Amino acid sequence: MFNKIIPHKPITVENLFKFDKTPFNLFMMTVTIILLAAFVVGVLNYLIHGHHAYGITREHPWGLMIAMYVFFVVSSTGLCIISSLGHVFKFKSFEFIGKRAIFGAIITIISGFAVIAFEIGHPVRMAIYNTISPGMTSAIWGMGVLYSVYLGLIVMEFVFLSRDDHKWSTMFGLGGLLVGLAAHSNLGAVFGFLIGRPVANGVFYPIYFILSAMITGSYLIFLMYGFRYKMKFDEHISTFLVHVARLLGLLIAILMFFEFWRFMTSIYGNVPERAASAMHALTSPEFLIGEFGLGMLIPFLIILISKAKAIKKLVYASLSGMVGIFFMRYDLVHDTLAYPMQTMKIREYQLAPTWVHYSPSWTEWAIALGALGIMLSMYYIGENFFYLDPKEHDDYFEHYKDAEGHEVEEHLITGTDANK
């Protein structure tokens, strides 16, 4: 029955534990279990102590949790955009990644929701009042609604891709892409709309979010395919990854260009608050080492020097890139909030004005990083239960048996009958 809706491999517990016990696989398993355990412990501590378990303060009401949520949803939008290059925009070499990338988009956004559920004080109330008392002028409202629709659309897209139904998967793909772009730029606007925070206020974030999403998506493609093929790429995959690398190089170059002018325009003229905040952000190690070094420079140099050919190195560089992306999200939140608001901080009880400090508590780290465990385990489950590659790339088909051990007819696997 379920197979009719979405073709899948036998869903059994046994299947889940059938993997080659190579050192790397065992390592990944251990990491995933540790992360999941961290998530559970973090959530328990949050449930006991509430927001007191977090390092957030009145002056810095958002912290690592928001950063991690943004990290995940940026990843999701990024994967959605990159996958749409294939099955919406019909770039030939991108066509085969559709299912895997969209599956990645689904699990990253679910991981993001898992994080935000423990940041929003009253998530259930949110579902109710977002519906019956919608604050349409709020970017958070827009983002919430759009991301929910987006999730629905990409799930449908995945279903139709799995059924090899190109008509509907393209439709849902286009819908998911457009709603995803809207949702994601709205998330940028959550920060861009802050009139009281000159360093964030303005057009930069909504646009930059889309750009950095595409970069994140490309890094994740490298990581997923590096992992999928254990760094042994056949010719087809190599060509594809070289194409991604070229695209990535271009995108990083644009990002560096954006960042350059963003800082220039923020600092030039020494406008109160804005210039100081921008200088503060620019000179922080999080920006210089994290965002710029790991997130842009290392991958960019590898692409530049190897003329986008060193795809194996780029898989490792993508890991560095994702760490850099994490810092981008962290800085997004922290830099926005670092400048003390006038009435309180600057004239408060003899205290000299200082930057607002924030450091995440262990609970925040546990939940935020633990959510990576949710993502990894969902990916693993997906890899085991669904067909994430097109048939010609999936060696599973050669010895495919269903749960009872019968050879399965081809039409069930490819889902071709579902189209009729």
Next chain:
Amino acid sequence: MANYGMALDYKNCINCKACEVACKEENGVQLGADKHRIWVGVKEIEGEWPLLDIISNTFLPSQCQHCENAPCQEVCPTHATYYDENGVVRVDSDKCILCSYCMVACPYDARYVDDRTMTVDKCTFCSDTRLARGETTTACQNTCPTKVRTFGDLDDPESEISELLRTREHFSLKAHIGTKPKLFYLT
């Protein structure tokens, strides 16, 4: 239906913090939530001992500005933050989902989380307490020994505050961002 605002003759402030105490008492502010709902900013004395410029030492009492164009209201996803019929910016704690967006958006840092309800709270011009009982003063104004605060209806031309704003020069904080605060500092 009034349009409440407050004028502060801040140069008279002696930093006794009676207003903070009165506010806590009146509105049941949590213990430990100091400088949260209402506070007195201090500008330090300039110069070095013994050549201190005592006049430079001023105090700036502050709280929620009850902006006419309030960023906190605009960003609230559930209309938990709203303007009441008296032009006071209020939070409906039943609707607040504690997304903290308003705390990030408020340019005056006037909001805080009440740990008992786990929702956002702030100065209400005593709407839930004194105004609800039919009084027309706020606790902070009532208690101030040097009469720094004048609370009243900005729409009523006869009110004391309207008179003050007509006759005295005044400024408001961060006026340039267009929030139209209703706390007026008399110079």
